[in-house]
Amino acid sequence: MTTTVFRARAIHTMDPVHPRATHVAVRDGRVLGVGTPESLRAWGPFELDERFAERVLLPGFVEAHCHVTEGTSWRRSYCGFHDRVDPDGRRWPGALSIDDVVARLDRAQAGLPAPDAPLIGWGFDPIHLPGGRRCRREDLDRVSERRPVGLAHASGHVLNVNTAGLRALGWLDAPPDHPGVARDAAGVPTGELFGPEVMTPMLERLGIDRGALSCDEGGLRAFGRLCVRTGVTTATELSQAAPDALLDPLAAIVGAPDFPTRIVWAMHVRGQTVEQAVSRAKARAARSTERLRLGVLKVHVDGSMQGFTARLRWPHYLDGRQGLWYVEPEYLEAVYEAALREGVQVHTHTNGDEATELALDCFERARRRAGGPDHRFVLQHCQMADAAQLRRMAALGLGANFFANHCYYWGDQHYEVTLGPDRAERIDACRTALETGVPFAIHSDAPVTPIGPLFSAWCAVNRVTASGRVLGAHERIGVDDALRAITLGAAWTLRLDGEIGSIATGKRADFAVLDDDPYELPPERLKDARVWGVVQGGRVFAAPAAPRDAP
Numbered sequence: 090m091t092t093t094v095f096r097a098r099a100i101h102t103m104d105p106v107h108p109r110a111t112h113v114a115v116r117d118g119r120v121l122g123v124g125t126p127e128s129l130r131a132w133g134p135f136e137l138d139e140r141f142a143e144r145v146l147l148p149g150f151v152e153a154h155c156h157v158t159e160g161t162s163w164r165r166s167y168c169g170f171h172d173r174v175d176p177d178g179r180r181w182p183g184a185l186s187i188d189d190v191v192a193r194l195d196r197a198q199a200g201l202p203a204p205d206a207p208l209i210g211w212g213f214d215p216i217h218l219p220g221g222r223r224c225r226r227e228d229l230d231r232v233s234e235r236r237p238v239g240l241a242h243a244s245g246h247v248l249n250v251n252t253a254g255l256r257a258l259g260w261l262d263a264p265p266d267h268p269g270v271a272r273d274a275a276g277v278p279t280g281e282l283f284g285p286e287v288m289t290p291m292l293e294r295l296g297i298d299r300g301a302l303s304c305d306e307g308g309l310r311a312f313g314r315l316c317v318r319t320g321v322t323t324a325t326e327l328s329q330a331a332p333d334a335l336l337d338p339l340a341a342i343v344g345a346p347d348f349p350t351r352i353v354w355a356m357h358v359r360g361q362t363v364e365q366a367v368s369r370a371k372a373r374a375a376r377s378t379e380r381l382r383l384g385v386l387k388v389h390v391d392g393s394m395q396g397f398t399a400r401l402r403w404p405h406y407l408d409g410r411q412g413l414w415y416v417e418p419e420y421l422e423a424v425y426e427a428a429l430r431e432g433v434q435v436h437t438h439t440n441g442d443e444a445t446e447l448a449l450d451c452f453e454r455a456r457r458r459a460g461g462p463d464h465r466f467v468l469q470h471c472q473m474a475d476a477a478q479l480r481r482m483a484a485l486g487l488g489a490n491f492f493a494n495h496c497y498y499w500g501d502q503h504y505e506v507t508l509g510p511d512r513a514e515r516i517d518a519c520r521t522a523l524e525t526g527v528p529f530a531i532h533s534d535a536p537v538t539p540i541g542p543l544f545s546a547w548c549a550v551n552r553v554t555a556s557g558r559v560l561g562a563h564e565r566i567g568v569d570d571a572l573r574a575i576t577l578g579a580a581w582t583l584r585l586d587g588e589i590g591s592i593a594t595g596k597r598a599d600f601a602v603l604d605d606d607p608y609e610l611p612p613e614r615l616k617d618a619r620v621w622g623v624v625q626g627g628r629v630f631a632a633p634a635a636p637r638d639a640p
Contacts, residue, residue: 092116092135093627094126099606100146103577103591113146115598118626122594140629144621145606147572148591149322149599150542151579154436154469154490154532157326157352158299159315161308162211162536166197169212169243171498171555173539176311178318179639186218187228190240194232201236207295208232209239211536213249216395216502224249226280239295243537244393248282250291255280257294269413283398284413285359285389303329304339309348316350318632319541320601322625323351323580323589327436327469328387330356336376336383343381349623349630351380351599353583355387355436358424367427374433379626382585386435387469388424389415391444394472394507395499399441401473407509412441422451429461434584436490437466442473449481456485467582470534472516473508476525479518483526488582491517493531493548494538500554514561519549523570530579531571543607546571547616568612600624 093115100110100123107123114121114129122129129135163175168190170183184190190213198208215223229238229251237254241247255261255278264270269283282288292299302308303326316324331339331354343352356373358366366386374384391412392398398412405411415438428435439445448468456464467488468474472495474482482489495503495517503513515521522529531545549571552560566574580590589597604619622631 090116092121092132093138094129094135095138095141095146095600095624097141097146098143100592101572101608102593103148103573104593106593113592113598113600115624115627118598118628120592120594120596120598123592141602141621145603146592146600146624147320147603147607148576148601149589149623149625150320150575150601151530151583151585151590152316152321152324152532152535152540152542152575153353153530153579153582154327154492155324155535155540156328157303157309157312157324158329159536159540160310160312161302161305163311164308166193166210167212168193168210168240170214170217173212174636175639176314178633178636180636181639184213187222187224190224191228191231194229194238194240198233198236205236207237207239207254209241209295209297211241212243213240214243214395216499216506221506223279223281226250226252226255226278229254229280237295239291239297242396244396244398245537246284246288246392246396246398248288248291250280250282250295252280254291254294258290283396284392284415300329300332301335304331304335306342309342313348313350314633315535315540317623317630318620319543320603320620320623321350321540321542322599322601322623323353323583323585324540325353325355325583327353327355328357336373340376340378340381344378346628348380349625349628351382351589351625353382353385353585355385356383357387357389359389363420363423363427366424367431367433370428370433371431382583384433386424386428386433387438388421388435389438390421390448391415391439391441394440394495395502397507399473400443400447401441401508402443402446406507418447418451421448422455425452425455425466426459428466429455429459429464432461434464435466436469438469440470440472442475442478445471445474445478449478449485449487452487453481453485465582465584473512474518475515476518476521479521479525479527488528488530489522490530490532490579490582491519491522491549492534493517493519493545494533496548496552496560497555498538500552500560501556501558504554504558504560515564516561517549518564519566519570519574520564523566528578528581529574530582531574532579541616542575543618543620544616546575546607549574550612550615553613568607568615571615572607598624598627
């Protein structure tokens with residue numbers, strides 16, 4: 090058995106027994122010991138690896154809420170407002186107007202095989218455009234009047250389509266009687282669709298099968314490159330149900346010697362009875378491997394705040410509108426009860442505070458009947474939870490995974506357009522969670538925002554918006570707490586804190602390798618700490634070259 094000792098300028102372990110060291114011993118993909126060369130000699134002979142002698146090691150970052158479709162998204166046209174880096178390190182400029190979006194889609198259709206083949210762009214974010222300019226079907230008709238054209242919003246909860254897209258499903262003249270279908274003054278669909286019930290059939294018509302795309306080998310490998318670039322050793326697919334027939338091929342891809350990331354895969358309950366969802370989750374758990382963890386459930390209660398589909402308590406959005414419910418309360422409560430009885434973990438999407446309140450009510454009733462010690466149920470995003478709701482979460486043993494990136498990407502819009510100053514300043518309440526004892530993580534929800542735990546940590550520490558406004562200084566947390574949220578805190582939410590999240594004897598040898606020490610940087614520069622690559626299960630992966638501009 091070969092033992093390798095990695096030497097580093099500094100090792101921050103997140104382990105209170107040995108919080109800082111200079112050497113870590115690795116054997117068979119696990120941490121054998123942490124300390125000095127002298128203390129590690131107790132384990133016998135070792136090979137000293139000095140490649141990190143001038144670098145800094147932290148526990149491998151854990152992205153506890155993202156989607157592997159970040160990898161396949163780049164096969165389509167990026168139409169988001171902010172500049173973004175793709176898996177190959179190319180920086181793509183943002184689309185700053187509807188005209189920019191139309192031009193980008195028009196260029197993309199030149200490579201399509203047939204004049205009626207569908208076309209789709211992604212990342213669109215109208216709330217950033219002047220006047221909040223919405224996209225209409227007539228805008229996308231400028232791209233093509235013949236082929237179906239779709240434009241997925243950054244939130245993942247809204248989709249625009251052109252006239253040909255509506256006509257392909259017969260929705261131009263006979264649209265579904267559903268609040269998610271936007272209409273003009275004459276009652277004709279505008280081409281804007283809100284929520285999964287109306288988006289899903291249209292996405293299928295556009296050739297988007299999210300479950301199949303999430304299992305695509307090229308997309309998974311592209312996603313893995315993004316993880317290495319950002320120091321991530323464990324990530325999630327927190328929404329899609331991989332088809333049962335693809336589980337073995339999926340495990341083979343993720344388990345390949347050159348695949349750099351462990352993935353926790355949640356199955357969405359959508360389209361299943363309670364009994365089907367829980368029994369399938371248990372069956373899948375038995376098929377887990379070291380690098381592919383299965384058996385987790387996901388349920389959506391509401392939509393997105395910037396997409397105006399989150400459920401907000403009174404007085405709702407600033408303009409008076411209200412969001413959408415994605416689940417019946419009776420179904421949600423039944424899922425909770427059955428999962429508690431069977432020991433299946435559930436992650437619940439709640440953005441608005443009314444959605445959080447419903448989840449708490451349903452969970453509290455279910456737990457009275459079913460019990461469930463150390464259930465590790467987690468409210469995902471949980472953006473508008475106030476102090477009272479967080480105290481309830483602590484009492485019920487619930488964790489939170491805050492979408493801290495919202496402070497930067499949509500903080501100004503929440504302040505001015507969606508919520509107003511008082512409510513906007515309390516979103517993603519990491520400080521209150523610390524003070525009330527709620528275990529928590531922070532995340533990117535990639536591809537909604539780019540994967541990058543150090544950026545998420547920077548958001549939680551500084552709470553600075555894109556315009557430079559400080560959004561609720563009272564909810565800021567310290568650098569150490571933020572780094573814990575992207576390591577051990579995130580591991581807790583995935584029931585993996587016994588294996589990852591800190592550098593300690595017996596745990597997986599998962600390290601983020603940095604050129605800069607985040608503890609030595611000013612807090613306002615935390616996001617700028619340079620990532621060299623990762624060590625995952627003892628295997629070393631260097632990040633690709635620095636980002637460059639796209640052609």
